[in-house]
Amino acid sequence: MKAAVYHCPEKVRLEEVPLPRIKEEEVLVRVKVALTCGTDRKLYLRGHPLFPPPFILGHEFAGDIAKIGKGVKKFKKGMRVVAANSAPCHHCFYCKLGKEELCENFFIRLSGAFAEYIAIPEPIVRDNLFEIPKDITYQEAVFLEPLACVIHGIEESQIKLGDTVVINGAGPIGLLFLQLAKLQGARVIITDLSKGRLSLASKLGADKVLNVTQVKDEVKAVRELTEGKRGADIAIEAVGSPEVWEKTIAMVRRGGLVNLFGGCSPKTLIKIPTNLLHYNEVTIKGVFHHTPDYVRKAFALICDKSINTESLITQQFPLQKIKKVLELTTAQEGLKFAIIP
Ligand SMILES: [Zn+2]
Ligand SMILES: [Zn+2]
Numbered sequence: 166m167k168a169a170v171y172h173c174p175e176k177v178r179l180e181e182v183p184l185p186r187i188k189e190e191e192v193l194v195r196v197k198v199a200l201t202c203g204t205d206r207k208l209y210l211r212g213h214p215l216f217p218p219p220f221i222l223g224h225e226f227a228g229d230i231a232k233i234g235k236g237v238k239k240f241k242k243g244m245r246v247v248a249a250n251s252a253p254c255h256h257c258f259y260c261k262l263g264k265e266e267l268c269e270n271f272f273i274r275l276s277g278a279f280a281e282y283i284a285i286p287e288p289i290v291r292d293n294l295f296e297i298p299k300d301i302t303y304q305e306a307v308f309l310e311p312l313a314c315v316i317h318g319i320e321e322s323q324i325k326l327g328d329t330v331v332i333n334g335a336g337p338i339g340l341l342f343l344q345l346a347k348l349q350g351a352r353v354i355i356t357d358l359s360k361g362r363l364s365l366a367s368k369l370g371a372d373k374v375l376n377v378t379q380v381k382d383e384v385k386a387v388r389e390l391t392e393g394k395r396g397a398d399i400a401i402e403a404v405g406s407p408e409v410w411e412k413t414i415a416m417v418r419r420g421g422l423v424n425l426f427g428g429c430s431p432k433t434l435i436k437i438p439t440n441l442l443h444y445n446e447v448t449i450k451g452v453f454h455h456t457p458d459y460v461r462k463a464f465a466l467i468c469d470k471s472i473n474t475e476s477l478i479t480q481q482f483p484l485q486k487i488k489k490v491l492e493l494t495t496a497q498e499g500l501k502f503a504i505i506p
Contacts, residue, residue: 167506168221168280169487174211177222179487185277185284189236192285192294194246198303199278199504200225200478202311203338203405203428206494208276216276223278223504224250225310227303231282237290245297247306249313249460250275252288265456266317279487281506292457295464304503305467308341308474312463313455315341318426319349320459321452322399326350331387333413334403334427335362335374337477337500342401342426343371344472354390354397356383362500365476384415391418402426407433419445426452478503 170180187193205222212218227247230240240246253260253268260268277283285294297306315338324330330346332339335357346353347370354373355366363374373390380386388394396418402410405427414423414437441447455463466472479499482490484506493499 166281167484168277169223169484170219171208171212171216171222172218175209177209177487177491179485182221182280184282187232187234187284188287189234190287190290191234192230192237192240192246192290193232194226194228194248194283194285195231196226196278196281196283196506197228197245198226198307199223199506200307200311201490201494201502201504203336205491206497209491210495215274221277221280221283223280224274224276225307226278226283227297227307227309228283240290240294240296245303245306247295247297247303247309247464248275248285248289249293249310249455250289251454252286252292252457254288265458266454279484279504279506281484293460298468301468301470304478305470305474307503308467308472308477309460309463310455311337312341312466312472312474313460314338315345316462316466317455317459318342318401318424318452319345321450322346322401322424323422324349324351324399327352328398329354329391330399330401331356331397331413331416332401332403333357333409333416335359335366336403338426339401339403340366340369340477340500341472342403343369348471351399354387356387365500369473369476384412387416395419396421398422399424405429407435410435411437414441414447414449417447419447421447423447423449424452425449428453477501481505 168182230244253265254270257269328351330351331354333356352372355371356375358378377383399422400413400417401424402413477500481503490502
């Protein structure tokens with residue numbers, strides 16, 4: 166089969182590789198659509214300790230079951246399916262604590278979707294593989310994993326009806342946050358440096374958009390958009406930049422909550438004023454990944470067509486154009502790209 170194989174930073178080649186073999190409890194999926202994601206960009210640019218090269222890129226995908234192992238009961242050949250990229254072990258300290266996103270045995274971090282076929286390991290078949298209903302397209306279903314992460318982010322943000330939420334970053338993740346925050350009855354301010362992304366944010370329901378290239382002090386500008394310049398009730402970082410992390414913290418009101426969602430480069434640090442934490446009683450938290458419960462909720466929202474995902478796919482390319490796709494992702498042009506293997 167054809168696959169986009171990563172060898173070292175910025176070296177990805179389209180190659181002919183053997184079809185993945187499946188074990189008794191596993192499923193082989195013929196990929197119909199795969200999406201690019203910020204993680205692919207990072208992997209392409211600097212690799213990852215969890216994925217020794219050569220490996221196949223891509224972890225967001227939907228497709229058809231091409232083959233099932235003898236032990237698989239829940240699925241049949243030919244079913245249209247979508248899967249998340251991991252599943253927890255259910256027996257480690259963190260799983261028992263109910264924090265499955267921190268599972269110690271998260272050995273299953275699936276990669277390999279930028280290929281014609283992908284094998285789904287047993288834990289994912291067990292927890293996080295779903296049959297796509299007839300009226301849902303592959304392009305809609307494929308948002309399962311990013312949406313599950315953002316649902317986790319939303320649940321941890323504790324938004325109440327009428328709260329003012331500021332979201333820094335109007336990329337795919339920021340725009341999913343926006344839609345979910347609106348579903349929760351929030352008033353949403355969203356910031357970015359791209360005019361195109363902000364105009365899409367307005368279409369998707371943002372109450373205020375702020376182009377950070379047009380203001381001197383974005384913290385002040387956001388505060389001015391809140392009642393009495395008090396600051397936002399909840400501030401969410403969806404960029405993954407230490408500088409934006411610090412600004413996000415400065416945008417929240419006394420007693421507010423800060424959700425630092427965007428993952429930054431390894432070894433980066435931020436500074437937080439101690440007085441802000443103490444006298445202003447600000448809560449600052451990091452939120453990471455998803456759990457089977459969030460994946461299930463994401464699947465339900467997709468099936469209900471509650472989220473506009475269509476506008477988050479900038480363009481579609483055949484797998485042969487993988488180099489072009491990675492160039493566009495590296496240049497941070499557009500939102501998500503759909504790859505059709
Ligand atoms: Zn992803
Ligand atoms: Zn575990």
